[in-house]
Amino acid sequence: MNKLVTGIAFLFTVVLLNAQQRTGNIVEYFGKEKINEINEGELIHVFKKGLALQVPGFGFNSSSFPEDPVYDHFLMNDDLLVSEGDVFSVDYLGNEMIWEKVEVDSASTFSDRSLRSSYVYLEYKSNKEQIVLFEASGHSLVTINGMPHEGDHYDFGYNLIPTKLKKGTNVFVLKVGRFPRVRARILKPYQAVQFTTRDLTMPDLLKDENKVYDGGIRLINASENWVKDLKVSATVQGKTETVQVLKLPPLSVYKIPVKIPGVDGTTDVDKEKVSLVLTDKKNNSVATQDIELNVKSKTKHHKKTFISKVDGSVQYYSVAPSTNSTDNQALFLSVHGASVEAVNQANAYKQKDWGNLIAPTNRRPFGFAWEDWGRLDALEVLEDATQIYSPDPQRIYLTGHSMGGHGTWYLGATYPDHFAAIAPCAGYPDLLAYRDSFKERMKDRIDPNDERFKRLFFEPTPTDVELMIARAGTPSRTLKLIRNYLHHGVYILHGEIDNVVPTFIARDMRSRLGKFHNDFTYYEYPDGTHWYGNHSVDWDPIFNFFKRRTIKKADDLKRIDFSTGSPGVSATSHYVTIHQQVTPFEVSNFTLEKSDSLVVTTDNVALISFDLKQLDGNVSKLVLDQQEFVLANNEKLYYGKDDQGKWNVVSKPSLEEKGPHRNGGFKDAFRNNVVFVYATKGSEKENQWYLNKARFDAETFWYKANGKVELIPDTEFSLSKYKDRNVVVYGNRDNNSAWKKLLGDAPIQVYNDKVVVDGRDLRGEQWGSYYITSRKDSDIASIGVVAATGEKGMKAIYENHYMVNGTTFPDVVIFDDTVLKYGTKGIKCTGFFGNDWSFKTGDFEWK
Missing domain, CATH: 2.60.120 (Jelly Rolls)
Incomplete structure (x- = not known):
C-alpha cells in the first residue's frame, strides 16, 4: 500500500480515538501525563524552540516500506544542521517545504494541528561529553546525532533514552506521531543503574491463593558498559523472592522479569507494598524501588500475569471469574478495542455463573490489531487460562469490540476449531480492506478537481515485486478465509448508526454469510453508535447464543471446510x-x-x-x-x-523442512524466545551502527509489544547456550562472528560490498536485506537476518516496519539505499523459500 492509503489510515485512527466513549468501563488510553513527573533524573533542559517541517503524506505510515525522504536526508548526512527558512524540497503541488520556527505552549508542548505529518528538529549545545536521558512523547521515531531510536507515538510518557551527548551541537529529529503534539527534555540520571516505574506490568495479589507471581519493571543502564551479575529481590509481608537479571546493554532501558511473593490469606488490606532491591554479585545494593499492588480475591475481577514464550517477557490478562468455582465450565475469550486496556475490557462484563471470561492485552492497548504478536498473545492467554480453569473443551467462545471485533473475525477465521461460537461487536473483518473502505468514504470530502484527489485515489498498478510483498499478508486477509466460519455459530452485534466502524461493514458480512452459512444471528442495536454502554459487549443475547452451542467432536463432524494463508500461522x-x-x-x-x-x-x-x-x-x-x-x-x-x-x-515430514513449526515470513523470526546478536568485528562505525540497530529493534519491541529481548554481541553467542531459540543476526559474514555458525551454508550470503543470491552478485555498499531461514541445529528455531553490505546499506535497513501491524514481509527482501526515498521501488528481490528452505525451489520476483 502506498503512503497515502496508510496516511488515510492514520487519519482514521485519530477519528476512532476521538470517538471512543469515556462512559462505562472501556475508556481511552492515551495521554498519560507522566511526562511531568521526574523520578529518574535531574532536569537539565526543556526544549522550547525548534524547527518544524511538514511533509504531507509522510508522517504516519504503516506500509512495509514507507517512503521517508526526511530521515533519509538525516541518516545519510549524520552531521547535518538546518536553519529556519531552509528549503527541504518541493511537495507534489510544487510548493516549497520549508523548515519553520515553532515554540512550545504553556505546558512546554509543541502543539498545533499543522504538526500533523511533520518532523520537529531540535538542537542542544553541550559544553562537554556527557550521558543523559532524552525524554520525549508524542513522536513515533527520533534520531539522535544520526542514530534512530523508538518514539512514544501513543503519548504514554514512557520513553527514556540513555544517550551520550557530544561536546557541541547535538541534533534531535522527531517524527510527529498520531497526535499533533510533541514534548522533549533532557535529564541527568541520578545514578548509572536505576529503576523506572514507567510502564510496569504487574499482577493483582490474590489473598485466596498461595503462589509466586511474575511482574515486569524497567531498569535504566545510563552507562557505556555492560552491566552484569545483578539480582533483583522482591519482598512482600516479610517474604522474599530473588531472580537473576540478564546483562544490561550499554545505554539501554530494559524490562526485567521479577518474582513477587504472594500475600497472607488473612490480610484485609486492598493494597500491599512490594519492595524491590537490585544487588550486585557482592550483594551490595545498586538500586531500590517500592511499588504498591492491588490485593484482591480470585472470585472477583482481577489481573493475572505469565511469562510469554515469544520473548520471555511478562504479559498480563484480566479475568471476570465465574461465580461458580467448579471446573468444566465455559471459557470466554474477549479481545479489546484500540486504546482499551485489558483490565477495562474484563471490567465491562458482569460475572457469569457458567464460565470464566478472560481478556488478553494484545501486548498493548493498541498492540497489533490481534494479528502478528497480538495473535500469539491471544493464543498464549487461552492456553494459560485453560490450564488454570480446566474448562469444558467443547465450550470455548470468542468475542470482542471494535478492533477487538476485528480480532474476533480474524481469530475466529484463523483458528475456527478453537471456538464453539464467535460474536464480533462493532468489528471489521479485514484490516486492510477496512482501511480501503475508509479511503472510499474520504472521496466525498475532496473536490475531484483538486490535485490531491488524484494523488489519493488513483494509484499505479502494483508491480510484481509489490504484489509479492502483499502476498505475505494473505494469512491476515480474513475474507479469503470466510468459509472457516462454518466451524461455529456467529453472532454479529453492531450499532445502527455507528460511524466509526460504519454499519454497512456489518451488513456486508451479513450478506456474505447469508450466501453459505446456516448458523448466524445479526442484530443492529437501535440508534446505537460505536459505544452505547457496557451492553455494547456484555449483551445477554450473545451469551444465550453461546450457551446453546458446543464444539463438535471429531466423529460428529460430517463436513469440514478449512482454509489457511500459511501453515505457520494456522494449519x-x-x-x-x-x-x-x-x-x-x-x-x-x-x-x-x-x-x-x-x-x-x-x-x-x-x-x-x-x-x-x-x-x-x-x-x-x-x-x-x-x-x-x-x-x-x-x-x-x-x-x-x-x-x-x-x-x-x-513418512512424517522432516522438521528440517517448512511446516507448522516454522514457515516464514520474516516477522516469524521475532518469537520463540528470540535473541538479538549484533556484529562487533567490523569498523568502529559498523560496530556502533549494528549495536544501535539491534538496540533500536529491542526498544521498538518493548514499546509496541511490551517485549523483552535479550541482546548480545556476536562474541558471546554459542549454539549450545542459545539452543532452540530464534536468533536475529545484525551484520554480515565479514563483521558478525556468529554468521558462520548459524548461516555458513545459508542460501543468501551478505559480505562487505556484496550480496550473493542464487549465483548472482549484487555489488556495492548500498545493499540491505531482511530474510528468515531455518536454524540447522534446531528442529524448531529460525534465524532472522538484518544485514547490509556497507554504510549506505546499514542506513537503508534502519526502518523496522516489520514490527508494525498490517505490514507484510515475505521470507526475503533485498533492497538498496533508495528504499528510504522511494519505498518499494528500491526493492531488488523478494519472495519465499521453497519447502526445503532453498532458493531454487522458492518463488521470487526480481526487479
Whole structure:
C-alpha cells in the first residue's frame, strides 16, 4: 500500500480515538501525563524552540516500506544542521517545504494541528561529553546525532533514552506521531543503574491463593558498559523472592522479569507494598524501588500475569471469574478495542455463573490489531487460562469490540476449531480492506478537481515485486478465509448508526454469510453508535447464543471446510493438518466429507495429514482428490504430492523442512524466545551502527509489544547456550562472528560490498536485506537476518516496519539505499523459500 492509503489510515485512527466513549468501563488510553513527573533524573533542559517541517503524506505510515525522504536526508548526512527558512524540497503541488520556527505552549508542548505529518528538529549545545536521558512523547521515531531510536507515538510518557551527548551541537529529529503534539527534555540520571516505574506490568495479589507471581519493571543502564551479575529481590509481608537479571546493554532501558511473593490469606488490606532491591554479585545494593499492588480475591475481577514464550517477557490478562468455582465450565475469550486496556475490557462484563471470561492485552492497548504478536498473545492467554480453569473443551467462545471485533473475525477465521461460537461487536473483518473502505468514504470530502484527489485515489498498478510483498499478508486477509466460519455459530452485534466502524461493514458480512452459512444471528442495536454502554459487549443475547452451542467432536463432524494463508500461522482443523503449500502464502484449502469414507478435495496443498486416532475407527477409505487409499485406523497418516501432482503415502515430514513449526515470513523470526546478536568485528562505525540497530529493534519491541529481548554481541553467542531459540543476526559474514555458525551454508550470503543470491552478485555498499531461514541445529528455531553490505546499506535497513501491524514481509527482501526515498521501488528481490528452505525451489520476483 502506498503512503497515502496508510496516511488515510492514520487519519482514521485519530477519528476512532476521538470517538471512543469515556462512559462505562472501556475508556481511552492515551495521554498519560507522566511526562511531568521526574523520578529518574535531574532536569537539565526543556526544549522550547525548534524547527518544524511538514511533509504531507509522510508522517504516519504503516506500509512495509514507507517512503521517508526526511530521515533519509538525516541518516545519510549524520552531521547535518538546518536553519529556519531552509528549503527541504518541493511537495507534489510544487510548493516549497520549508523548515519553520515553532515554540512550545504553556505546558512546554509543541502543539498545533499543522504538526500533523511533520518532523520537529531540535538542537542542544553541550559544553562537554556527557550521558543523559532524552525524554520525549508524542513522536513515533527520533534520531539522535544520526542514530534512530523508538518514539512514544501513543503519548504514554514512557520513553527514556540513555544517550551520550557530544561536546557541541547535538541534533534531535522527531517524527510527529498520531497526535499533533510533541514534548522533549533532557535529564541527568541520578545514578548509572536505576529503576523506572514507567510502564510496569504487574499482577493483582490474590489473598485466596498461595503462589509466586511474575511482574515486569524497567531498569535504566545510563552507562557505556555492560552491566552484569545483578539480582533483583522482591519482598512482600516479610517474604522474599530473588531472580537473576540478564546483562544490561550499554545505554539501554530494559524490562526485567521479577518474582513477587504472594500475600497472607488473612490480610484485609486492598493494597500491599512490594519492595524491590537490585544487588550486585557482592550483594551490595545498586538500586531500590517500592511499588504498591492491588490485593484482591480470585472470585472477583482481577489481573493475572505469565511469562510469554515469544520473548520471555511478562504479559498480563484480566479475568471476570465465574461465580461458580467448579471446573468444566465455559471459557470466554474477549479481545479489546484500540486504546482499551485489558483490565477495562474484563471490567465491562458482569460475572457469569457458567464460565470464566478472560481478556488478553494484545501486548498493548493498541498492540497489533490481534494479528502478528497480538495473535500469539491471544493464543498464549487461552492456553494459560485453560490450564488454570480446566474448562469444558467443547465450550470455548470468542468475542470482542471494535478492533477487538476485528480480532474476533480474524481469530475466529484463523483458528475456527478453537471456538464453539464467535460474536464480533462493532468489528471489521479485514484490516486492510477496512482501511480501503475508509479511503472510499474520504472521496466525498475532496473536490475531484483538486490535485490531491488524484494523488489519493488513483494509484499505479502494483508491480510484481509489490504484489509479492502483499502476498505475505494473505494469512491476515480474513475474507479469503470466510468459509472457516462454518466451524461455529456467529453472532454479529453492531450499532445502527455507528460511524466509526460504519454499519454497512456489518451488513456486508451479513450478506456474505447469508450466501453459505446456516448458523448466524445479526442484530443492529437501535440508534446505537460505536459505544452505547457496557451492553455494547456484555449483551445477554450473545451469551444465550453461546450457551446453546458446543464444539463438535471429531466423529460428529460430517463436513469440514478449512482454509489457511500459511501453515505457520494456522494449519489444523480438528484431525486434519495442512503441513506444506504448493505456492507459499496463497490460500490453501481442503474440504472433507465423512461417512464410512473420507472424501477430501484440496487446493494449493503439498503435504497433508489425518490423525485417525481422533475417530472411532469406522472410516476405511480415503478419497484424496479422486485418488483412493485404504486407511488403517488409529494412525496418523501423511500424504505428499510428487512432481506430477499425484498423491502418495509419505513418512512424517522432516522438521528440517517448512511446516507448522516454522514457515516464514520474516516477522516469524521475532518469537520463540528470540535473541538479538549484533556484529562487533567490523569498523568502529559498523560496530556502533549494528549495536544501535539491534538496540533500536529491542526498544521498538518493548514499546509496541511490551517485549523483552535479550541482546548480545556476536562474541558471546554459542549454539549450545542459545539452543532452540530464534536468533536475529545484525551484520554480515565479514563483521558478525556468529554468521558462520548459524548461516555458513545459508542460501543468501551478505559480505562487505556484496550480496550473493542464487549465483548472482549484487555489488556495492548500498545493499540491505531482511530474510528468515531455518536454524540447522534446531528442529524448531529460525534465524532472522538484518544485514547490509556497507554504510549506505546499514542506513537503508534502519526502518523496522516489520514490527508494525498490517505490514507484510515475505521470507526475503533485498533492497538498496533508495528504499528510504522511494519505498518499494528500491526493492531488488523478494519472495519465499521453497519447502526445503532453498532458493531454487522458492518463488521470487526480481526487479
